[in-house]
Structures are given as structure tokens and as C-alpha cells.
Amino acid sequence: MENKTAKFILKTIILFPIGFAFWTLTNGFDPNHWVIPVIAGFVGSFGIVFWQLFDYEKYDEIQYVDFLESKHSLVADKNSENWNEINEMIKNPFVKLKVLEKTEDTLKVQIERKFIDSILTVNSTQNNIIMEIEKKFLSFLPDNAENYRTLRKLEKRLKITREQPSKTLLDGTQT
Numbered sequence: 001m002e003n004k005t006a007k008f009i010l011k012t013i014i015l016f017p018i019g020f021a022f023w024t025l026t027n028g029f030d031p032n033h034w035v036i037p038v039i040a041g042f043v044g045s046f047g048i049v050f051w052q053l054f055d056y057e058k059y060d061e062i063q064y065v066d067f068l069e070s071k072h073s074l075v076a077d078k079n080s081e082n083w084n085e086i087n088e089m090i091k092n093p094f095v096k097l098k099v100l101e102k103t104e105d106t107l108k109v110q111i112e113r114k115f116i117d118s119i120l121t122v123n124s125t126q127n128n129i130i131m132e133i134e135k136k137f138l139s140f141l142p143d144n145a146e147n148y149r150t151l152r153k154l155e156k157r158l159k160i161t162r163e164q165p166s167k168t169l170l171d172g173t174q175t
């Protein structure tokens with residue numbers, strides 16, 4: 001199931017309760033006429049995902065794990081140049097942000113967005129700098145590729161070795 005169409009359908013099904021709840025709250029629910037709220041729920045969730053689709057399709061290189069998601073990660077080489085560049089971006093940010101936590105090896109920043117803020121976590125390990133970004137709340141919702149775009153801006157300024165998958169399954173395998 002690793003294609004964009006399947007992910008689109010999966011996200012539509014996941015967001016169905018939002019469309020269904022919106023229709024039910026505004027028009028009420030009659031158990032004898034349940035077809036219209038169900039159709040409205042699917043149309044609403046399809047609309048939400050379809051609206052997001054174009055922002056993600058702008059990136060030809062986007063991987064399946066990042067498509068229609070708000071959680072993304074990136075791995076950079078650990079060196080003083082990269083770490084200094086990250087600290088410089090925090091001092092002179094390209095977006096409005098607030099530093100939540102800062103230690104010698106960890107940096108946690110809240111990036112202000114229109115609706116739901118994002119959290120950028122930067123961890124310095126022995127060999128790499130791992131950057132992870134996700135929505136502060138409702139991270140299962142797509143975010144018009146805002147977090148992906150932010151991570152790409154960081155990538156352009158740093159030396160990147162490889163991308164780290166955004167999700168790990170319960171059995172430890174990666175998607």
C-alpha cells in the first residue's frame with residue numbers, strides 16, 4: 001500500500017468522522033435517513049484531503065512516509081558547522097518561533113503557524129543531528145506541507161546525509 005493514491009484514500013477515511021460530525025452538528029441526525037450524513041462526511045473528508053494534495057504534489061522528491069503527513073524528520077552530519085548553523089537560524093529565524101528547551105545537545109522550538117503551531121526538535125547524537133518536526137496538536141492531520149517546507153529550508157543550509165523515516169511500526173520495522 002505504498003502509493004500516493006492509497007495514502008489519499010486512507011487519509012480520507014481517517015478524516016471521515018470530522019466531516020460526519022460537522023454535518024451532524026449543523027443538520028442533526030435522523031437514524032431513518034443516515035445516508036446523507038455519511039455521504040456528506042465522505043465529501044467533507046475528501047475535500048479536506050484534496051485541498052491538501054496540491055501543496056504536497058509541489059515536491060516531486062517527497063517520499064511516501066512524508067506524503068499527506070505533518071510529521072517529518074531529517075538527519076544531518078554532526079559537525080560544528082551544522083550545529084552553529086542551526087543555532088544561527090534560531091537567533092535569526094526565517095519564521096516566528098519560541099524556544100521551549102535548549103541544552104548542549106538538544107533544542108526544542110515552537111514554530112508559530114496560522115492554526116496549529118509546530119514543534120521542531122533537534123537532537124545531537126554521537127554522529128548525527130536529528131531534526132524532527134510535527135504539529136503540536138492533531139498531528140494526524142495534513143498541514144498543507146508547511147512542516148515539510150520548513151524542513152526543506154533547513155536542509156538547504158545544512159550538510160545532509162540521509163532522511164530518516166517519519167514512522168516506525170510497533171514491531172520495530174520502518175515504513
